[in-house]
Amino acid sequence: MNASSTKIMTLKERDKKHLWHPLTQHKIHPEALPIVKAKGAVLYDEDGIAYIDGIASWYTAMYGHCNDYILNKAQQQMRQLDQIVFSGFTHQPAIRLSEELIKILPDNQEKIFFSDNGSTANEVGIKMALQYHFNKGEKRNTIIAFEDGFHGDTFGAMSASGLSVYNGPFEDFFIDVKRIPTPNSENIESVLTLLHSIIETHEVAAFIYEPLVQGANAMHMFEAEYLDQILKICKGCAIITIADEVMTGFGKTGKNFASDHIETKPDIISMSKALTAGFVPMAITSCTQEIYDAFLDDSVGKAFFHAHTYSANPIACAVAIAGIELLHSEEIQENIQRIVKSHKQFNDKIKDHPKVKTTRQKGIIYALDLNIDMDRYGKKRYEIFNHFMKQRIFLRPLGNTIYILAPYVITNKQLKQLYDGIIDLLEIV
Numbered sequence: 001m002n003a004s005s006t007k008i009m010t011l012k013e014r015d016k017k018h019l020w021h022p023l024t025q026h027k028i029h030p031e032a033l034p035i036v037k038a039k040g041a042v043l044y045d046e047d048g049i050a051y052i053d054g055i056a057s058w059y060t061a062m063y064g065h066c067n068d069y070i071l072n073k074a075q076q077q078m079r080q081l082d083q084i085v086f087s088g089f090t091h092q093p094a095i096r097l098s099e100e101l102i103k104i105l106p107d108n109q110e111k112i113f114f115s116d117n118g119s120t121a122n123e124v125g126i127k128m129a130l131q132y133h134f135n136k137g138e139k140r141n142t143i144i145a146f147e148d149g150f151h152g153d154t155f156g157a158m159s160a161s162g163l164s165v166y167n168g169p170f171e172d173f174f175i176d177v178k179r180i181p182t183p184n185s186e187n188i189e190s191v192l193t194l195l196h197s198i199i200e201t202h203e204v205a206a207f208i209y210e211p212l213v214q215g216a217n218a219m220h221m222f223e224a225e226y227l228d229q230i231l232k233i234c235k236g237c238a239i240i241t242i243a244d245e246v247m248t249g250f251g252k253t254g255k256n257f258a259s260d261h262i263e264t265k266p267d268i269i270s271m272s273k274a275l276t277a278g279f280v281p282m283a284i285t286s287c288t289q290e291i292y293d294a295f296l297d298d299s300v301g302k303a304f305f306h307a308h309t310y311s312a313n314p315i316a317c318a319v320a321i322a323g324i325e326l327l328h329s330e331e332i333q334e335n336i337q338r339i340v341k342s343h344k345q346f347n348d349k350i351k352d353h354p355k356v357k358t359t360r361q362k363g364i365i366y367a368l369d370l371n372i373d374m375d376r377y378g379k380k381r382y383e384i385f386n387h388f389m390k391q392r393i394f395l396r397p398l399g400n401t402i403y404i405l406a407p408y409v410i411t412n413k414q415l416k417q418l419y420d421g422i423i424d425l426l427e428i429v
């Protein structure tokens with residue numbers, strides 16, 4: 001090839017040619033930053049610049065990027081069995097994963113159903129709940145969900161989500177969803193009254209909720225005792241409760257699942273994200289024996305006819321088993337305690353800063369609201385994002401909320417880098 005005809009394009013230029021990024025208005029948003037490598041809590045760009053991954057790449061890489069233990073298990077599995085249809089066949093990684101998960105899930109959970117991502121895990125949960133009633137000969141077609149919840153971007157999950165920036169063009173096509181506010185000490189009575197009135201006037205099939213922390217809703221947190229009151233009412237009316245633990249699962253709230261903080265256990269739990277530790281996509285919807293039994297019949301029609309081609313992919317299952325092993329290692333458990341304590345100390349330091357409106361923490365999830373008005377995807381948000389990137393830290397503001405949800409393996413030095421970046425921001429914002 002002759003040198004003059006080969007123009008070397010950068011990754012950024014090549015990206016723009018054919019790629020369409022999620023949650024991105026390509027006309028106004030800045031170009032995407034190429035990342036070439038990741039290890040532990042650190043991301044590396046093309047120029048070798050290192051950034052601390054302060055949000056574990058959307059709460060997935062909790063044991064650190066490219067974790068060697070998980071990598072080895074994935075490699076072993078790749079050589080043994082890559083993929084097999086999960087309808088009519090089974091395999092050891094799926095069987096072992098089901099056994100390991102049942103050990104750590106709330107003890108009413110008995111059955112494990114596979115899909116590919118957080119949205120489909122919720123889609124499966126909603127479909128299970130609707131068909132549960134259908135199979136029992138009851139027509140129930142309303143879902144209850146929290147205002148401003150987020151459950152994913154497929155139609156069922158999107159219908160249950162209350163964040164309008166995602167939903168606008170599709171609202172005419174939604175399944176029937178009624179919303180209640182998240183409860184707190186002041187509104188709990190009115191929330192329960194509203195809940196009762198929805199139940200009285202609709203055939204309610206299910207209640208779907210993010211337990212204790214609403215991730216996409218700027219890490220909004222609420223108390224277990226009030227959620228428990230809502231769940232008890234649902235249980236009393238045979239409304240299937242679906243805990244969306246896609247974000248909160250696998251140790252982030254200080255226990256295996258956020259549902260472990262709540263007395264009343266959900267009928268269905270959806271999980272993804274940290275399930276496969278940032279390696280490969282997979283999701284699981286677990287349920288009780290009672291739900292499962294409602295699908296058993298001599299007629300095929302009562303079976304759950306939902307499948308994804310890659311359901312229970314053996315490599316993803318092997319990765320998930322390794323992740324659960326790590327979660328329960330002494331090292332990771334100690335790390336979780338260390339991060340919880342470290343965030344508390346940081347909070348003591350900054351909570352009274354004039355630029356800080358409120359702060360909150362649940363387990364290793366820490367969030368603060370800035371004392372300024374900001375659009376979720378507005379200009380200011382990009383300025384703050386860029387400020388952090390210049391400090392070599394990746395933190396992703398949600399409106400005026402700055403949050404940390406770092407990998408469990410983050411070092412104290414790296415944590416300090418995140419804290420210092422936030423303190424710097426408070427001085428200039």
Ligand SMILES: *Cc1c(COP(=O)(O)O)cnc(C)c1O
Binds near residue numbers: 118119215
């Ligand atoms: C991310 C998320 C989802 C959607 O998961 P995807 O894998 O992005 O489809 C659903 N619910 C919650 C709580 C989430 O955080």
